Amino acid sequence: MYVAVKGGETAIANAHRLLAHERRGDPELPALTAGQIDAQLTLAVDRVMAEGSLYDRELAAVAIRQARGDMIEAIFLVRAYRTTLLRFGATLPVDTARMAVQRRISATHKDLPGGQLLGPTFDYTHRLLDPGAGDAAEAPAEADADGSVVGRAIDALGGEGLIEPDSAAAADAPGDLTREPLSFPADRPLRLQALARGDEGFLLVLAYSTQRGYARTHPFAGEIRMGDVEIEIDMPELGFAVSIGAIRLTECQMVNQFRGAGDVPAQFTRGYGLAFGHSERKAMAMALVDRALRADEFGEDRVAPAQDEEFVLSHADNVQATGFVEHLKLPHYVDFQAELELVRRLRREHAARASAATSEAAE
Amino acid sequence: MISEAGLSGGFEVPVLGAQAAFRALLAALSEPGTIVPLTDMAEPPAPLGAAAGTILATLADHDAAVFLDERLRVKDVADWIAFHTGAPLTADAALASFAVLSAPGTVPLAAFAEGSHDYPDRSTTVIVQVPALGGETAVRLTGPGIKTAREIALPVASGWLAEWRANHARFPLGVDVVFVAGETLLGLPRTTRIGGI
Amino acid sequence: MSEAGFDGGTAAIRYNFAYLDEQTKRSIRRAILKAVAIPGYQVPFASREMPMPFGWGTGGVQVTASVLGPDDVLKVIDQGADDTTNAVAIRGFFARTAGIATTTRTAEATIIQTRHRIPEEPLRAGQILVYQVPIPEPLRFLEPRETETRRLHALNEYGLLYVKLYEDIAKHGHVATTYAYPVLVAGRYIMDPSPIPKFDNPKMDMSPALQLFGAGRERRIYAVPPYTPVRSLDFEDHPFRVQEFTEPCGLCGSRGVYLDEVVLDDRGGRLFMCSDTDHCEAVRAGKGAAAEASW
Numbered sequence: 037m038y039v040a041v042k043g044g045e046t047a048i049a050n051a052h053r054l055l056a057h058e059r060r061g062d063p064e065l066p067a068l069t070a071g072q073i074d075a076q077l078t079l080a081v082d083r084v085m086a087e088g089s090l091y092d093r094e095l096a097a098v099a100i101r102q103a104r105g106d107m108i109e110a111i112f113l114v115r116a117y118r119t120t121l122l123r124f125g126a127t128l129p130v131d132t133a134r135m136a137v138q139r140r141i142s143a144t145h146k147d148l149p150g151g152q153l154l155g156p157t158f159d160y161t162h163r164l165l166d167p168g169a170g171d172a173a174e175a176p177a178e179a180d181a182d183g184s185v186v187g188r189a190i191d192a193l194g195g196e197g198l199i200e201p202d203s204a205a206a207a208d209a210p211g212d213l214t215r216e217p218l219s220f221p222a223d224r225p226l227r228l229q230a231l232a233r234g235d236e237g238f239l240l241v242l243a244y245s246t247q248r249g250y251a252r253t254h255p256f257a258g259e260i261r262m263g264d265v266e267i268e269i270d271m272p273e274l275g276f277a278v279s280i281g282a283i284r285l286t287e288c289q290m291v292n293q294f295r296g297a298g299d300v301p302a303q304f305t306r307g308y309g310l311a312f313g314h315s316e317r318k319a320m321a322m323a324l325v326d327r328a329l330r331a332d333e334f335g336e337d338r339v340a341p342a343q344d345e346e347f348v349l350s351h352a353d354n355v356q357a358t359g360f361v362e363h364l365k366l367p368h369y370v371d372f373q374a375e376l377e378l379v380r381r382l383r384r385e386h387a388a389r390a391s392a393a394t395s396e397a398a399e
Numbered sequence: 400m401i402s403e404a405g406l407s408g409g410f411e412v413p414v415l416g417a418q419a420a421f422r423a424l425l426a427a428l429s430e431p432g433t434i435v436p437l438t439d440m441a442e443p444p445a446p447l448g449a450a451a452g453t454i455l456a457t458l459a460d461h462d463a464a465v466f467l468d469e470r471l472r473v474k475d476v477a478d479w480i481a482f483h484t485g486a487p488l489t490a491d492a493a494l495a496s497f498a499v500l501s502a503p504g505t506v507p508l509a510a511f512a513e514g515s516h517d518y519p520d521r522s523t524t525v526i527v528q529v530p531a532l533g534g535e536t537a538v539r540l541t542g543p544g545i546k547t548a549r550e551i552a553l554p555v556a557s558g559w560l561a562e563w564r565a566n567h568a569r570f571p572l573g574v575d576v577v578f579v580a581g582e583t584l585l586g587l588p589r590t591t592r593i594g595g596i
Numbered sequence: 597m598s599e600a601g602f603d604g605g606t607a608a609i610r611y612n613f614a615y616l617d618e619q620t621k622r623s624i625r626r627a628i629l630k631a632v633a634i635p636g637y638q639v640p641f642a643s644r645e646m647p648m649p650f651g652w653g654t655g656g657v658q659v660t661a662s663v664l665g666p667d668d669v670l671k672v673i674d675q676g677a678d679d680t681t682n683a684v685a686i687r688g689f690f691a692r693t694a695g696i697a698t699t700t701r702t703a704e705a706t707i708i709q710t711r712h713r714i715p716e717e718p719l720r721a722g723q724i725l726v727y728q729v730p731i732p733e734p735l736r737f738l739e740p741r742e743t744e745t746r747r748l749h750a751l752n753e754y755g756l757l758y759v760k761l762y763e764d765i766a767k768h769g770h771v772a773t774t775y776a777y778p779v780l781v782a783g784r785y786i787m788d789p790s791p792i793p794k795f796d797n798p799k800m801d802m803s804p805a806l807q808l809f810g811a812g813r814e815r816r817i818y819a820v821p822p823y824t825p826v827r828s829l830d831f832e833d834h835p836f837r838v839q840e841f842t843e844p845c846g847l848c849g850s851r852g853v854y855l856d857e858v859v860l861d862d863r864g865g866r867l868f869m870c871s872d873t874d875h876c877e878a879v880r881a882g883k884g885a886a887a888e889a890s891w
Binding site for chain 3: 044045047048112115116118119120122214215216217218219220221346350355356358359360361362363366367368369370371373374375376377378381382385
Binding site: 413414415417418419421422424425428429430457458459460462463496515516517518519520522524542543544545546570571575588589590 | 612613618619621622623625626627628629630631632633634635637639640662663664665666746747750751782784785802804806820821822823824825
């Protein structure tokens with residue numbers, strides 16, 4: 037008798053065995069260690085931490101290895117682990133003005149206090165494939181890696197009142213979209229959370245669309261900085277905050293088109309991006325999209341996709357997106373059967389009508 | 400300083416105790432008017448009853464504020480709730496996720512959060528302590544969860560029934576009520592219509 | 597940057613009973629109780645990332661994990677079958693993280709998690725049916741914005757949906773929705789019953805079992821309490837009708853059940869067989885027993 041193809045536990049177990057085999061690859065080659073991934077695929081680790089919303093280089097590296105380099109799969113692994121972790125408290129807001137910078141550039145000024153610091157960048161490299169890249173490298177020039185603290189370029193504009201001030205911290209603690217379902221309209225802290233863990237590719241493309249005229253905001257890269265900031269936590273027992281370590285962040289402050297009319301003096305506006313690790317493309321895209329989403333604040337018409345809060349926030353998460361797109365490979369044959377039955381019936385009825393019409397015409 | 404009474408009296412095995420109590424509540428609100436036994440009890444300090452304490456230990460936490468009526472607003476009870484649930488206490492009935500009343504009608508149902516038309520779920524669940532489930536007023540319940548009608552006696556006076564009818568009439572807004580006595584509970588979701596016999 | 601090395605932490609990963617932490621369970625349990633009290637209304641909840649992809653049953657799994665206790669007996673079906681890969685994976689997940697008993701028998705289960713079907717065997721009081729829901733919003737395909745659909749539910753304004761169904765009739769002569777067919781629950785909220793074939797819709801009406809719906813990615817939980825009227829939308833001149841199969845199940849001979857069509861060869865040969873594998877096996881076992889008894 038015919039028996040329908042059955043998945044079954046054996047099939048699943050076999051598939052997973054094959055996966056493990058493929059993951060290991062050629063056994064003649066040494067197995068990749070998570071430590072190597074952390075040290076040499078640094079930016080992959082940074083992206084997994086940023087979109088996984090968990091600052092842990094070790095876990096991110098483990099996830100990348102387990103995911104065979106599939107970044108969204110690795111992000112998913114980190115998220116699924118993160119959600120099981122107990123929360124001990126919240127850190128104080130980080131102060132990026134006290135960042136020990138590895139890189140800091142401003143496109144709005146030729147030079148500025150602290151100088152332009154290129155840091156470890158792909159910028160100005162010639163994109164010529166180099167099989168030797170990644171082998172032995174010279175030690176960096178000392179001055180380029182000292183991580184000195186320099187103030188934020190954009191603060192100079194703030195001093196003159198030329199740019200809107202940082203929005204004041206709300207009296208209440210910001211919402212937490214990992215703990216409460218998002219509802220619309222969402223405030224800026226929630227939007228920024230969603231963007232910070234949003235898919236880099238999605239944000240990149242939205243940001244690009246704003247530059248091409250779909251909600252143009254006339255951006256200048258006021259400053260991009262990358263480096264280490266201390267994270268502090270309040271200790272009620274001690275009565276003061278203590279540092280519990282440092283994390284690497286990339287921050288982007290966009291200076292955008294000015295507002296002001298009549299009684300209000302003209303003033304530049306801001307878009308803000310912040311991401312774990314060295315995630316420059318992500319931070320810049322985030323800043324552009326943040327600014328576009330502030331359309332209502334500045335009385336701009338919401339006409340473009342990047343300004344559409346519900347659209348952007350509902351679709352920015354790649355773990356959600358990949359799950360739903362990929363769920364189409366699950367069996368759907370029950371529903372398909374229901375559709376088949378209907379289409380067959382409609383075709384039968386159509387054929388009956390057609391033949392009735394033909395015989396009528398013949399008479 | 401948290402009192403001794405505030406520290407003791409949680410579930411014996413919190414994960415399983417909370418699960419069992421939740422299932423009892425789920426049964427009570429799914430089948431309004433049935434008397435549902437609780438198995439694993441928390442032991443809160445008086446005048447908070449064991450069943451009410453069990454519900455709070457199961458569902459209240461820092462995201463779900465608790466309101467207590469005047470008789471229940473004593474230090475031991477407040478300490479116990481703080482220690483075992485972490486839930487903030489609120490004196491404003493309209494801000495409570497859960498409210499515990501020492502008897503029916505100590506605070507009118509209309510004082511509690513009824514939700515909004517967009518979010519009718521943002522409402523208070525009112526736990527009412529009574530000496531026993533049964534008693535004074537014979538009523539006939541109909542609505543979701545009840546096959547045809549369920550005839551029971553409710554431990555409330557007829558004035559409370561008027562309050563309930565007003566609550567039911569606000570559907571989908573309104574509060575849900577759980578009567579508790581000893582180690583039993585009885586649920587009245589806002590969908591339940593109460594008629595006389 | 598990684599002086600700490602890679603020896604710590606990761607080996608000692610431990611999970612709670614039924615995977616979810618207690619704080620998450622509490623928030624889901626509160627949502628479930630609200631859902632029961634407001635039948636058909638979609639309660640927002642803080643859905644968590646689960647160790648399986650969104651869209652693969654995370655909502656159902658979170659509901660089941662919050663309801664499940666050590667004495668429960670769990671059945672998991674996908675497309676009506678206990679042995680489809682996703683059903684196997686989810687059943688294995690709970691057997692592993694909660695150590696509970698599992699079954700393929702509908703009658704033995706206290707909790708049944710399902711994707712796309714309602715079992716053929718009538719459910720009984722005390723059972724809980726947990727549906728996996730991809731898109732909980734019945735108005736979503738008419739109006740993609742949550743801000744709009746929430747308002748339409750609040751105003752009890754469902755004209756749009758009736759218009760869509762009526763347009764189907766005008767165009768095709770029939771309502772062209774064959775699954776995820778919208779229903780009116782307890783006379784107030786219109787609800788998406790999840791993508792079950794409309795064949796199963798009548799089973800929801802006045803069912804003695806509690807029906808819970810979990811949409812993980814969309815962060816919504818909703819419910820139909822036992823003995824609650826559930827009406828499939830229709831028109832007086834176009835009453836709701838379910839699919840009818842002309843043939844019986846090719847394996848057990850049942851009629852009046854939902855059938856899968858299995859293509860046997862490339863010459864149009866096909867077999868219709870029960871989508872509910874437990875039902876099919878039970879009928880065949882019963883016939884076998886009857887045949888044996890008559891010897």
